Amino acid sequence: MTGYTHRGRSSARIVAAGSVGLLAVGALTACGASAGVGGTADADDAADRTLTVYAAASLTRTFEQIAEDFEAAHDGVDVELSFAGSSDLVAQIQQGAPADVLASADTANMDKIVADGLQAGTPTDFASNALMIAVPPGNPADVASLADLADDDVHLVVCAPEVPCGAATERVEQAAGLTFAPVSEEQSVTDVLNKVITGEADAGLVYVTDVRGAGGKVEGIELPESDSAVNVYPIVVLEQSPEPELAQEFVDAVLDQDGQQVLTDAGFAAP
Amino acid sequence: MIPRWVAAVAAVGALLVVLPLATMAARVNWADFWTLITSESSVAALLLSLRTSAVSTLLCLVVGVPLALVLARARFAGIDLLRSLVLVPLVLPPVVGGIALLYTFGRRGLLGESLELAGIQIAFSTAAVVLAQTFVALPFLVISLEGAVRTAGTRYDVVAATLGARPTTVLFRVTLPLVWPGLLSGTVLSFARCLGEFGATITFAGSLQGVTRTLPLEIYLQRETDPDAAVALSFVLVAVAVLVIGLTRRSRSAL
Numbered sequence: 001m002t003g004y005t006h007r008g009r010s011s012a013r014i015v016a017a018g019s020v021g022l023l024a025v026g027a028l029t030a031c032g033a034s035a036g037v038g039g040t041a042d043a044d045d046a047a048d049r050t051l052t053v054y055a056a057a058s059l060t061r062t063f064e065q066i067a068e069d070f071e072a073a074h075d076g077v078d079v080e081l082s083f084a085g086s087s088d089l090v091a092q093i094q095q096g097a098p099a100d101v102l103a104s105a106d107t108a109n110m111d112k113i114v115a116d117g118l119q120a121g122t123p124t125d126f127a128s129n130a131l132m133i134a135v136p137p138g139n140p141a142d143v144a145s146l147a148d149l150a151d152d153d154v155h156l157v158v159c160a161p162e163v164p165c166g167a168a169t170e171r172v173e174q175a176a177g178l179t180f181a182p183v184s185e186e187q188s189v190t191d192v193l194n195k196v197i198t199g200e201a202d203a204g205l206v207y208v209t210d211v212r213g214a215g216g217k218v219e220g221i222e223l224p225e226s227d228s229a230v231n232v233y234p235i236v237v238l239e240q241s242p243e244p245e246l247a248q249e250f251v252d253a254v255l256d257q258d259g260q261q262v263l264t265d266a267g268f269a270a271p
Numbered sequence: 272m273i274p275r276w277v278a279a280v281a282a283v284g285a286l287l288v289v290l291p292l293a294t295m296a297a298r299v300n301w302a303d304f305w306t307l308i309t310s311e312s313s314v315a316a317l318l319l320s321l322r323t324s325a326v327s328t329l330l331c332l333v334v335g336v337p338l339a340l341v342l343a344r345a346r347f348a349g350i351d352l353l354r355s356l357v358l359v360p361l362v363l364p365p366v367v368g369g370i371a372l373l374y375t376f377g378r379r380g381l382l383g384e385s386l387e388l389a390g391i392q393i394a395f396s397t398a399a400v401v402l403a404q405t406f407v408a409l410p411f412l413v414i415s416l417e418g419a420v421r422t423a424g425t426r427y428d429v430v431a432a433t434l435g436a437r438p439t440t441v442l443f444r445v446t447l448p449l450v451w452p453g454l455l456s457g458t459v460l461s462f463a464r465c466l467g468e469f470g471a472t473i474t475f476a477g478s479l480q481g482v483t484r485t486l487p488l489e490i491y492l493q494r495e496t497d498p499d500a501a502v503a504l505s506f507v508l509v510a511v512a513v514l515v516i517g518l519t520r521r522s523r524s525a526l
Contacts (some may be wrong), residue, residue: 087495155378155395160478162495183395184477185484188490195477199379200394 050078051246052098054089056105056233057190058129058209062266063103070253077246085188086164093238094116099158100241103233106164110234120244123234125271126254127263129207131168131229134151134196141202146223149203150178157192157201160185168229169205192219212267234269292509299506300499307503315481316489317440317507323397323485324465327404331412331461361410364381369474376402400483404465411464412457419453422447453517459519464513
């Protein structure tokens with residue numbers, strides 16, 4: 001009998017301890033969030049400000065450079081960059097992630113932010129990126145044009161239509177009147193590039209900037225049809241930003257001559 | 272007798288697992304649930320997952336049972352090292368397994384190049400999915416079975432042998448029947464691990480509907496454009512996993 005009462009009592013305690021644990025978890029995440037937003041409240045030096053920039057994965061190199069220049073020009077400002085697929089970034093912001101600026105790799109994902117009213121001001125287009133054929137060094141399958149990609153003997157890897165580079169691929173396909181039979185439709189343009197670099201794929205459709213960034217690890221073949229496959233990159237300050245002026249200054253740094261030069265050097269074109 | 276604080280921490284641990292799953296179930300769009308999970312791509316992914324997981328589990332059994340027996344019974348230099356190596360996929364990020372498989376079975380890989388010359392292409396085929404799943408699931412079978420074989424000991428085997436049974440007869444009539452529960456749970460764990468395999472598959476096999484795009488890959492892709500479909504499919508995967516694990520527990524306790 002006593003055994004039963006014991007059990008009843010301890011289960012009540014279990015629930016209590018469980019909720020304490022949950023509260024602890026809640027407190028931890030709350031700490032993390034506030035540190036990410038500004039980190040200014042408890043900082044001993046009031047001049048220390050943090051700007052969190054969410055940017056599409058394809059912007060990694062260029063935005064690292066622009067952020068470095070920005071920090072050099074702004075004393076006491078720390079730019080934190082978070083790179084991921086544009087749809088991941090948008091989903092995170094919709095779930096309340098503390099970002100000040102968003103730079104997306106396509107307008108479709110930026111439209112989701114605008115639809116939810118999470119932006120401050122109007123998104124500005126700051127760059128564009130076109131598709132290019134990437135082949136492994138030596139071009140083992142002798143790919144010379146877009147039409148060769150429709151050949152059954154060529155192992156072609158592209159992005160899935162659900163992601164921005166895949167949507168661009170579909171537009172190229174339609175514009176050229178071709179039907180591709182890819183051996184794989186990858187989740188991201190980086191996955192496509194990797195399949196080409198490792199020689200798994202004979203050819204892949206990636207961005208001009210990816211070919212440029214891969215150095216000599218892939219060869220690029222330009223597409224005359226690429227005009228139809230341009231992705232435009234918009235940037236915007238987010239409504240929740242506690243530092244809207246500083247965030248706008250970062251956006252301006254992307255749009256000014258120096259920022260645009262960094263982007264051009266990486267293979268981006270004007271919007 | 273369990274100290275109360277242990278029970279309390281255990282409750283937190285259980286919540287950590289159960290709460291996110293329950294929250295996800297609450298987010299499922301039940302009105303469109305059936306439409307979401309019966310779309311052409313969803314059905315193709317589910318069937319591919321079940322098919323490849325079944326084949327992979329069979330492969331795990333074929334090579335895993337002998338491996339577990341050797342690890343449990345054999346005595347030779349380097350066996351401890353072998354045991355550690357075989358169990359590595361348990362703790363390895365699957366994407367690392369995928370990279371390793373790529374450099375072995377890929378078109379320019381160690382074995383892949385010769386295989387391609389022989390007209391066998393593993394890259395971007397369903398066989399690549401099976402290889403990836405077998406790679407990550409094998410340790411689950413080996414570790415369960417090895418433990419069971421050790422616990423069972425060798426007494427009955429020795430008796431059978433002294434009565435004149437050949438080693439193969441002893442294996443099938445005495446050893447394996449004795450470790451049946453361990454074998455069953457190992458098999459189910461492997462199957463469940465195959466169903467959930469993602470990282471090695473996306474790295475090594477690629478992603479194409481009906482060929483290499485298994486359910487976890489489909490969920491990851493659907494999330495891009497149709498979060499409702501991703502959540503619905505996730506729920507299906509959780510339900511299958513719970514069902515499979517529940518069935519084994521039941522059949523084990525019946526034994």
